[in-house]
Structure formats: structure tokens, C-alpha cells
Amino acid sequence: MARTSILNAHGEPYPISEVEDLGEILSPEAFWDKLPGLQVQPPKQSLWTVPLFRSFFFGMTEMEEKLVTFQVADATLERDADIPTVSEAMGNKVQSMFVIDDSLPYNPIMTGLDRRMLTYSDRYYPRRNHDYVLQDYLPSYMLTGDERFWRRAEELMAFLRFSRWKEDGSNDFVERYYPEEKLPRPEWAGGWDYVFDWAWLDGYGYQWSLHEPDHHVCAAIASLHVHMFERTGAVHYWEDARSFVMNQIPRYGFHKGVWNGHVYYWTEYNPTGLSEGNPIMDACDNVVALVAMAVSKVAYYETDPVVKGQLLEYTRGLLWYMIREWETDGKWFYDGAENPMNLRKYESHDIVCIVCSLIALVYFYKAGGDIAPFTESLSDMEVRYTTMSGLFQRKAFLKLVKLYDGEPAPGQELKFTSYAHVTGHPLRDVLFRDKLSDGLSVPERFPLRVSRLLPPDAQSSEWRPDPEQDRALWVDRTQLLEGVQLPFELVPKEAARNHSGQPPNPPSLPTSPRTHYLFYLCTSHSVLRSTFYVLRSTLYVLRTTRSTCPTH
Secondary structure, rough: OOEOOOEEEOOOOOEEEEEEEOOOOOOOHHHOOOOOOOOOOOOOOOHHOOOHHHOOOOOOOOOOEEOOOOOOHHHHHHHHHHHHHOOOOOEEEEOOOEEEEEOOOOOOOOHHHHHHHOEEEEEEEEEOOOHHHHHHHHHHHHOOOOOOHHHHHHHHHHHHHHOEOOOOOOOOHHHHHHOOOOOHHHHHHHEOOOOOOOEEOOOOHHHHHHHOOOHHHHHHHHHHHHHHHHHHHHHHHHHHHHHHHHHHHHOOEEEEEEEEEEEEEEOOOOOHHHOOOOOOOOOEHHHHHHHHHHHHHHHOOOOOOOHHHHHHHHHHHHHHHHHHHHHHHHHOOOOOOOOOOOHHHOOOOOOHHHHHHHHHHHHHHOOOOOHHHHHHHHHHHHHOOOOOHHHHOOOOOOEEEEEEEEEOOOOOOOEEEEEEEEEEOOEOOOOOOOOOOOEOOOOEEEEEEEEEOOOOOOOOOOOOOEEEEEEEEOOHHHHHHOEEEOOOEEEOOEEEEOOOOOOOOOOOOOOOOHHHHHHHHOOOOHHOOOHHHHHHHHHEEEOEEEEEEOOO
């Protein structure tokens, strides 16, 4: 008999209905055929008409649990300069935290696991090379335009393809370096051999095999592949991501139910299989979010209308599961409500839940899904997490981004722009302070332009200054250092810009790689990328000075 209620993380029951839990692996065809096709209507308005997206994707958005900063390029170069290049390191005991093995194709980075404590494996293995692409090389390239970062990103992506499980169950990496392993493994088709050089019995009771792909970290790898497809147009990136989604997700069980009038789906942490003694109720919130992100991104580019509808329906249901967990628990814990371990209220990976759910929702919206059931809850989540997470606490009042346009070289003109997005209560009598370097040549007085920016709406697809709140204040260096009072209050969920444009014409938007990168980083995908220049106008704009670098 199907259950009619379930306990939240605090031990309190709440109603669910129409529960279906299949604890045996379905074929990919049988799994996806269980999903009705979602009817979609592509949106006619910009995604920036959605207040949730304007708020969450403003400025430097966290990439899972790692905050990427503008120092990433220098840090990446410094790290890489210290990594020794060796040959035939794989399987040897770890001596240095990182090495590059030039005896393997594409020169992957080799580590133990985990990298510092070597808790699970103290042997070199080409682990998680996607992390370096996502967190280091792509951000560094977008910030600097330095082709070295892009070449290294493509090289490591090529290694991921080399270590991918193909549809016939073969794997070039395993066949070459582990010929004694049992092959083929068609049940692993679409996954990546990214971590397991040891057999691991995990905390939920599943025994992982050597070289076996999972579907939560591999979901992040698939998501990265979609991004590379967006950047390069190379179809094999999207095809590999699609193969993962279509083939691997069915291995993790089919689970559905109804909560608050909407169908939800969830996926297991481990491959399902009650008859094989595998856990089948190992729900895990961040895994659901990661899978939702990968499915949504693949669905957006799917051309088969039947498959597209099934993928979007699965995305919708996974996101509704995330809403259910948030609303019933008051935050995202590690375990899902179906998991017998849920009452431990283990706190981990909630930032993954936030970021991946929002990225999934963006693609779902762009594909034509109805986001109305999600936006109120997720908007509330963003506000409430500023009181629960140190990472988000710094955003409790406003988000502030300062950029410059131009080349910082002798004799070159620089323009500085600050963007402020108010997230809390209205801010009145705001003082804007900025310190200009002594090395800059600055006029005795210069305009500080303060503009409230109106987002796209049904009448306009462009960001534009509010003519009622667009002022040019003439200031000097000392006044700017001591603080200039802004001529109007800053209202939550709106945008302001301070800049050095000459009134009354609005300034041109910067086009440097530094400026562009900020918004690439927000989502790590190109669905938003084309509108990022305008997003910088999401706030009040405070364009400080037009300065000139010294000539000597």
C-alpha cells in the first residue's frame, strides 16, 4: 500500500499521495516512457523580467561550494607553476598534492583522494579533472582572454572524453591502462571514470566498483559539457551530456509522488536494485539538484519533441521535490525525507542545492516551462539563506560589484562602474565612497552619475535608466573618498549604477573580457551570457570616474 505521509527532518509528518517507488533498474526506454511529455510555451519576454533571476544571478554567483573570485587567474597560474610534471605516476603513492602525468593522453592532473588527508586513496589517479576546467581554467580565460587557459580547458575536456564509458560499454582509458578489468560494461554507458581507483562501501551501504561512474558528480560533468557546447558549437559535447542523461539516470530508480497538488520525482544517491541488496530509499537533496541541472540543460537543446517533453517533465518534478524539501524542512539538509537517515539533520552541500536548482530553473524557463510554482518559494529561500549561511550572509543587505573598462596601461583611459543590488530593506541617505589610486590622473572635478536602472519588461526588452532617478553629481577626489550622498534611496530588488558618463547620455556598456566574465560566472552557461552586459545594469549604477593611467 502506497504511503500517504512522510516525516520531515524534524520528525513531523506531512501528507503525500500517489507514491510510486520502483527499486529495480529500468531500461532507459522504459524509464523515460514513464514520464508524460510536458507541454511548454517558450517565453516571449527576457528572463530578466523575472525578479528571482535578476536577484540571484547578479554579480559573483557561487559555483557549488567554492566562491570564485577575480584572483582566480593569478592563483591558477601560481598553482600550475608549482605542479611537477612526471611520467607513469598513476597508481604510485602520492608525494605531491598535484602532479601532471605526461605519459597519459592530454596530460591530466593526478591526485589522491581526498587531496589533503588521502582518506580514501593515497595513490595517484586522474580524479575530477572537470573541477579544474569549471573552477579554474574557464573563469581565468573569461577574466583575462589568455589562450593558455582555454587550451588547457580543452585539453582536460579531451581527457574526459578519453575516460568516458561509451554506448557499447567500452572505455579507452580503462582498456589501455587496466586491461585486466571486466569489460564491456554497457550499464555504465554515458558516465565518466573520474574517481574510483578503489572499491568504496559508501555511507548508505552501496559497494562502488573500480572505475564505476556515479550520477551526481557526473551530472556536474555533463553540465560542463553543455557549457562547452554553448561556447564552441562542437556537438559532441552536448551528445556526450545527452548520453549520460539518457543512459545513467535510469540506473538510479524511478520515484514519484504528489505534494501540494504537483507531481514530484526524486533519484537515488546510488544505483538502485533491491534484488541485488542495494539501498533504494537513499534520497539526497543535493543529488536531486545536480541531476535536475544536467537534465534541464540537455533538455533545452533537445530536438526530438517527445524526448524534450519527457526531460522537461522530469526537470519540473525534480525541482518540485527540491521545493518540497525546502518548504517542509526550512532548509536543505543532506538527506531527503524518504531516506531513513533524514532525522539526523546532517548539514552539508546546501549551497549545491541552491545554485544547481536555480540554474536548472533558468534552462527550464528558457525551454518554455512554467516557473510560477517555484519562484515565490525560491525567492524566499534566497532571503532566508542570508541568515543561515555565512556565504550568503554578506548579501543580506546588498550585492555590490565594481568593474572597470579599459586597459590599465600608461596613457589609457579607464572607466570605473559600481553596481548595487539591494536585497534587504530600503537604504536611505546612502554614502558612496571610492578611493582612486594615486597613480591615476584625475580631473579636479568629474561627474559621478547615479542611475536607477529599469529591468526589461513587457514594454521593453532592454535595461534603461529611470529618467526620474538619473543624476549627475560633480565631485572631486576628496569628496569621493569621504563619501557622496546619493540623491535617492535604494529600493530592494532594483538596480543602481554609479558611473562616469557625461550627462545626459547613458554610458556605453563595457566590452572587456573582465566585464563579460562576471556574468558568465553567474551561470556558467550561454543562455544568460548574451544578456550579461545588460545585467550589470541590474542595480543602481554608480559610475565613478573616468581616469587616465600615467604615461611614465
